[in-house]
Amino acid sequence: MTDLTAIAQNYVAAWNETDAARRASLLDTTFVQNVSYRDPIMQGDGHDGMTQLIEGVQQQFPGFRFSLRGTPDGFGDYIRFSWNLGPEGVDSVIEGTDIGVIENGRLKSVTGFLDKVPAQ
Template structure:
């Protein structure tokens, strides 16, 4: 079984990384080349697609940071973990849970669920 803490921690680090070169290195380490990401609001494929999603979230929510909520769990080739998103040092504004399929220690597919979103 892959190290779930390492995978979830790397995933969160990638979503928080604002430097494009460092983010690219994290994407390479955490995701397979053909990664597929889906949630109710967006989708992206491959490192470039996921990187563009991350960039979009960072532009929409400047100064916000992702953090793990609790500990990741999983079995076989599946990981589940929850996260918070909000201004650093403040209560989260958005929360979610992601389910991923692991292949050779990296995420191949990620399906995201939004557990808490601000009122429109």
């Protein structure tokens, strides 16, 4: 049986990791090599694509951290979990929900939805 909470926790940890070597290890643990990521703002493929996305978010929002919101759930090969993004200790600035497809205990694809974004 797949541990949905562990998958979601590893996902969040990968987005938070600033050390390239530790992040690469988390990417191996969390995503298949040819992972596909899509959300309304960005997209990426493979571990290189995920690295570029993560580094881009970290540059755009320095000091912000992802955290899980609620409990991950799913069925079959699907996982759904929600997350917060913002400075630690204050209300989140951005919130989202991601739907993933799992293959052999790792994410094969992720489709992200933004639930809360700051006013432009």
